[in-house]
Amino acid sequence: MIITKQKPFEKIMEMTEPFGKLFVVGCGKCATVCQTGGENEVHGMVEKLSDKISGFTVVEEPCDLRLTRRDLKEHKETIAESDAVLVMNCGVGVQTIAEYTGKIALPALDTMFIGMTERIGRYYERCKACQDCILDETGGVCPIARCPKALLNGPCGGQVEGKCEVGEYKDDCAWVLIWKKLTEQDRLEEFTKFRPPRNHYTKILTTKLIS
């Protein structure tokens, strides 16, 4: 899931200040689960900015252009008459809506990461979309997402009692986790092997996937 966090309200006030009428768009998927841009949060925002609001809706999946088109169709005129769209989505949703409506799109949320939800309010980054997954070799623990140095041949000297130097030794060292998992699985050869430098060429060129 794409984890999002609402921007501080003062920041949203500042951002929306130059615009007269705002149309608010929420997200029926990730931002609903994160409670940052679902129906409740959209209503909350509409209430806070009531004198500026021209209309609002929650798109089922704003990152999908087809669903955005479908769900915004009935609001076409209201949106056209608005000065900007306040989008309570991840960055993908904001751009999809900007593209579809042709309006100035204002992000009400900050996109945090691709993460796992433990429960509402507790999310953990688990994937960097690096386009070259090696989770089969690392005991199901991603060193790209979970090691702040993204080491492919860890651990570094900054692990103390299995904790990482980044974040004051509160978080687990990803490479100690990997070592533990591979030990449990009796696959330490996957730990010991050398992983050569990554080829970033393909990743840099791959910003779309078309088949």
Added chain:
Amino acid sequence: MRNKRPAYSDLMKEIREGKFVLTGELEPEKTTGLEEILVSARAMKPYVIAANVTDNPLAMAFMNSLVPSYVVQRDVGLETVYQMVIRDRNRLALLSDVLAAAHLGIKNILAISGDHTVLGDHKGALPVYDLDSAQFVYMLSKLIDEGVDLEGNEIHGKVPINVGIAANPNANPLEPEILKVERKTKIGADFIQTQTMFDIDLTKEFLKETERLNCPTLIGVFPLKSFGIADFFDKYIPGVSVPKDLLESMRKCKEEPDKEKRKMLYDEVNMEFFAPFIREIRKTTKAAGVHVMAVLYERILEPLVAETM
């Protein structure tokens, strides 16, 4: 197992000859001057075979380490170990600096990850980590042994450099650390330099665990110039803590009002702790030597050498 690389540096030559070596440490700071470094280098020269020149330690932005590494060799005649962290440079910049180092006659590189930027004085910086330190060792092996870069492009001219890696015997759990060191020795490390050690048992355990790797190891020691430094070290250096007794002895020295007497007291405490420590390493282990990180505390080297070598 890879073939042993020739000993290009005096440090490597002495290690291969079986001498118990001492190395020192120099730290460029936030300055454009090299006077202090040169004073330190001259002061330590009689006692050490080479000196490490640190590369933005603790992610503090200082003068780069290549220039002082070169100037110390040129003006003082003391061989240097050019520390290179992979935090601040991608593979292009690393390669550029290695070729420049080879041109300037640098004979040792210590390839290290470097403390994360969030620990430093530019916490908002984007850290690079294009290569990790093992991959940097791999790149160095290509440059040194095969004369090609990571893409196989030919390098004109030689890169006669020996490669050191860092290890932390204080690591707990220790096994992943040992396996990591093993990985690097297989791809091209000539010597290991450890994090600062205060615990002789941990030092011995590490040496025992790494003996099969057949890679000479320098044990890091850090004589503590003042209580302030000891305290800072204890609190802020990842993976290291100063023994409580030693820290307490240092605290007592601090209470001495007379500056000269205080210095003497600090020296005594350091000698009491480190002389037996180094003697023990020298006499009872297969360590190749000791890396003395006595930055700006070169005066301790004379008595330390007299007592231990």
